[in-house]
Amino acid sequence: MLTPNSPKMNEKDFVLEVEDLSVIRSGKLVISDINFWLSKGEFVGIVGPNGSGKTTLLLSILGILKANSGRIRIYGCEPMCQSNDGRVSWVSQAASNLPNNLRITVRELVKLGTISSRNMFSRNRNNSAVDNAIEMVDLKNEEHTDVGRLSGGQRQRAVIARALASEADFIILDEPLVGIDREARNSLLKLLDELCHDAGKTILMVSHDLAAIRQTAHRMIYLEESIKFDGETSEFPELTEIAELRGIKPVHDESGQHQH
Ligand SMILES: Nc1ncnc2c1ncn2[C@@H]1O[C@H](COP(=O)(O)OP(=O)(O)OP(=O)(O)O)[C@@H](O)[C@H]1O
Numbered sequence: 001m002l003t004p005n006s007p008k009m010n011e012k013d014f015v016l017e018v019e020d021l022s023v024i025r026s027g028k029l030v031i032s033d034i035n036f037w038l039s040k041g042e043f044v045g046i047v048g049p050n051g052s053g054k055t056t057l058l059l060s061i062l063g064i065l066k067a068n069s070g071r072i073r074i075y076g077c078e079p080m081c082q083s084n085d086g087r088v089s090w091v092s093q094a095a096s097n098l099p100n101n102l103r104i105t106v107r108e109l110v111k112l113g114t115i116s117s118r119n120m121f122s123r124n125r126n127n128s129a130v131d132n133a134i135e136m137v138d139l140k141n142e143e144h145t146d147v148g149r150l151s152g153g154q155r156q157r158a159v160i161a162r163a164l165a166s167e168a169d170f171i172i173l174d175e176p177l178v179g180i181d182r183e184a185r186n187s188l189l190k191l192l193d194e195l196c197h198d199a200g201k202t203i204l205m206v207s208h209d210l211a212a213i214r215q216t217a218h219r220m221i222y223l224e225e226s227i228k229f230d231g232e233t234s235e236f237p238e239l240t241e242i243a244e245l246r247g248i249k250p251v252h253d254e255s256g257q258h259q260h
């Protein structure tokens, strides 16, 4: 396991390096002292309460939000640097909440994932990447269906296929499990696990679903303004310890009586 305290590996082994990051939004310090590193093939889950800065962290990694201080490197260069074009893909929060009247087929949506600034004006889009992505998420039978007609779980798969079609090595997902049923969630987690193990992708996923992340991610980060835990999933604290980390005091004593 690599924790912020572990000796750093050779820089070229890292997919992502975040050092002493802090981000201010609307004058408020949202995240601070963030230090962690990701290596190739890791599947890392980020958990934390509402408003704890999870999306802010992801948007900073993507280069959408500017760091107030600190340093972020993806494959050794700054977020959004040209040499990383196409190497990072992003599935946004509520990405599957696409409007029901959206007249775009699954295949068309997935194909949008193959557009990058390099090939924007080229006719030569990567059709095999589109085929593979649709195959991977098991939507071959629906490839000509309008996205608006899909179930929540299928939509989430379509959005993930769009990310896969870019053939990015580093996939960042913000709450991909929201609004999908148990079966869809399990198959999505299995897919992400396979992407890590079989396709060598590196995955950073934010989710409220602690149980689901615990079943899947190799490593977990608990974020609440700063990183309160970063370690192997098997060592993730129990709920009472999390409450302690967050400074939440029990309102009942051992006899079940309210404490005053
Ligand atoms: N556009 C914005 N401008 C200013 N502050 C913002 C903005 N977006 C979010 N914030 C604030 O930043 C903090 C962190 O928000 P963020 O969206 O990163 O949290 P989160 O952990 O992703 O929450 P959730 O679990 O609800 O998605 C919150 O206090 C929020 O109010």
Ligand SMILES: [Mg+2]
Pocket: 054, 055, 056, 093, 174
């Ligand atoms: Mg969020």
